[in-house]
Amino acid sequence: MDKSVIKFSHCNKDIYCFFVPEECPECGVSFSGRRLEDAPISIPNPFTNGHKVPCSFLVAPTEGTLLGDFDGGSDLHTGITNTKGVVYNYTKTGVRKDNIGWEKCISVPLVQPDMYNLLNQWDQYLEKFSSAEMWDPLCQKFDEEKHNCYNYTLAFINCVLAAQGKRSLSKEEFTQSFVVPRIKRASKYRMLCEEISQNYFYIVDSPLKEQDDANSE
Template sequence: MHLSAFLALLSTDIGRNVHFYLHLLQEHFLGPILKKLMSEYSSGSVNLFFHFSGGYNGSSDLHVGITNTNGLVYNYNETGVHRVEHGWEQCISILLVQPDMYGLLNQWDKYLEEFSTGEAWFFHRYDEHHHNCYTYALTFINCVLAAQGKQPTSKSEFTERFVIPQTRKASKYITLYQEVAENYFYISDSPDQEKNNSEEDKLLP
């Protein structure tokens, strides 16, 4: 069933089976999309995770972590560096290394562990605004880039190129589901309006 057909069916029968259709919307349309955007990774891949709790509204604070090739999430906060297997189920996932980059993947876990034991990441060095989880993740990424002879990336550049596109997608589909769940309908811009809005965003300084 295409989404347009589903929405037509929803509008004619919403009063009788609203909970069924909300389940159908999540199961067949939003679920697969969010699964790709969020914490889906395969063994042997490495990802940057942006974790949110209590829902994501497009402006929520996100906690950042980096996985090793076994899916263990390394993250830094006011108590130091942590290595965890669980608790990151609600997160936006960004693939950092392509699966065919075997040389880097073979060294990734070693690099990440050695980096994480450095004095820079002791708990007393933590600062909420200037030396935080994003600092930890981006510094590690730049260390890997330097080891490959590549130029480092700034926080603003990395955010614009890799983070914002994913958070916008996640926010869009989460909003869609929440609006339908609460109001039984959702009115969005037409495709042309969305395209124009996207183009305007790119022109902003």
Template sequence: MDRSVIRLSHCQKEIFCFSVPDECPSCGEELKGSRLQEAPVSLPSPFTNGHKTSCCLLVAPAHDNISRDFDGTSDLHTGISNTTGVVYNYTHGGVRREQSGWERCVSVPMVRPDMFHLLAQWDRYLDRFSDGPMWDPAWHRFNEEDHNCFSFCLQFVNSVLAAEGRSSLSRETFTHSFILPRMRRVSKYNTLYEHIQRHQYYMVDRQVDRQEDRQEDTPVPS
């Protein structure tokens, strides 16, 4: 997915494509800048470079996913970035601290930019947590069901919440509140992207009162 999806409006239609077509696919009128109802805009990609994030939970295709793609069927892997973009993630061999390999992933920010105290403590919390016996293969083995990469991330988040005097999150709450909304957006974006690859464009009726950058606004081709 090395091309940006753009959205443009014409004849009360919203057209999603990789580049502005010569003619409107709805009415056949030649498309000039002055004939568009609004300037074309790029649709925000749901993917980010995890090594350019800080204090985020990251979701990426698992290492054994040869295509390294989010196809809805392959296993996913999770990690936590520190303030410099090093990604801590738990595997069969223990905790890895990786400076590459997370260039295309889904990012879930865990700390607001104005939380200066927590930002200052984040790396220390992450190092201390990662060195704990729970993540040492000599003490606890990796288990696909209940002691895995997601367990590592969730327990770290809850350890930070506890250190900050806040209530912990259940696996269900954390998944539904933070992970699933972004993964639904990934699924919609992938479907749209693949549709444009096959048909050159995707078209829907224009929404007059569109609220920009809402995650659920990504259309799903039928």
């Protein structure tokens, strides 16, 4: 996952790899002295170091590495970063404050850089919210269905929205709008990395090729 996935097009194929080869893996034509149909582009890595993205919502698997275990079937854990990258997350033992352990995860930025008032109060909001009785394991037990890490993070987000005079988001709204699209990108990127690691390349018909085939039918 530390390698960059590169995409380039040749002979009506989109070719994904970690480096541009000297010849086309599909047709064998040498690239020496030739121009590719399109300049190679780098596919953005959807995984990030959560401790370097302040004021963000984070998603990571409960165990293992994100690339190896983020397969759509793994249990996921969520957290919120403060302005210094400390990850506040709710567990069976209450709210934890992690300085390490979230180096490879998916993030959703929650604050724009120009929202100075919110940035100045973010850590105070997060600390006060996390100290509430409902997150104290002695007062309210962790429940995997109804009182869990996702409820904690979403409740905090809605508290911030309320402080700004904005409407709250339902679990379905937030999940479908902000979480699912990023998980899909992460799953696709994971698949690309696996295919390239095993076969050196991942090759598919380019959209233009598919469109030409459809028009000819």
